[in-house]
Amino acid sequence: MTSRKSSVNYALVVPVIGMAALIVIALIGAWMMVINARQQAVAITGTGAPAHYRIGDIMVANPWVRANISGRPAAVFLIIYNRSDRADRLISALSPLAGRIEIHSHAREGDIMRMRRLEAIDVIAQGTTELRPGGRHLMVFDLAPTVRPGGRLPLVLRFERAGELVLEAPVRALGAPALSP
Numbered sequence: 001m002t003s004r005k006s007s008v009n010y011a012l013v014v015p016v017i018g019m020a021a022l023i024v025i026a027l028i029g030a031w032m033m034v035i036n037a038r039q040q041a042v043a044i045t046g047t048g049a050p051a052h053y054r055i056g057d058i059m060v061a062n063p064w065v066r067a068n069i070s071g072r073p074a075a076v077f078l079i080i081y082n083r084s085d086r087a088d089r090l091i092s093a094l095s096p097l098a099g100r101i102e103i104h105s106h107a108r109e110g111d112i113m114r115m116r117r118l119e120a121i122d123v124i125a126q127g128t129t130e131l132r133p134g135g136r137h138l139m140v141f142d143l144a145p146t147v148r149p150g151g152r153l154p155l156v157l158r159f160e161r162a163g164e165l166v167l168e169a170p171v172r173a174l175g176a177p178a179l180s181p
């Protein structure tokens with residue numbers, strides 16, 4: 001009698017546990033989808049990310065990308081603060097969504113504004129170095145077509161002393177005013 005009752009219980013308990021496990025898995029899946037959708041919404045609207053990034057004594061503020069017409073390189077502008085008593089240098093930049101990124105100067109030569117490739121940008125000790133429209137910038141070649149105004153571009157900046165800084169820069173349309181985000 002006892003053993004028979006016990007076997008009936010097992011016959012019920014196993015499928016019930018199975019169903020419960022499936023429901024839990026389904027709920028976790030739904031929750032992950034909600035989180036994903038939220039993150040995508042943040043990426044599209046360009047809100048919710050900090051405008052300051054720090055590695056060691058280096059702080060980078062207000063990075064932004066000026067988009068360009070299709071097939072033309074985009075430009076990145078930002079402000080670098082060095083709180084150290086020693087100078088540093090921005091030596092390279094890269095993005096998983098760009099073919100390559102060069103450091104450029106932009107200066108008048110005679111009657112023409114000309115861009116030139118730089119090996120690095122010096123970041124003076126206890127100083128501020130600004131990359132801004134009309135001046136030095138990071139030139140972004142072969143930008144992924146999914147990166148559009150209103151979105152964000154992930155970037156890695158490599159400093160000689162401070163190391164690598166990972167950040168995200170909001171993308172603005174060509175001709176957008178050069179305001180801080």
Ligand SMILES: [Cu+2]
Pocket residue numbers: 104105115137138139
């Ligand atoms: Cu350039």
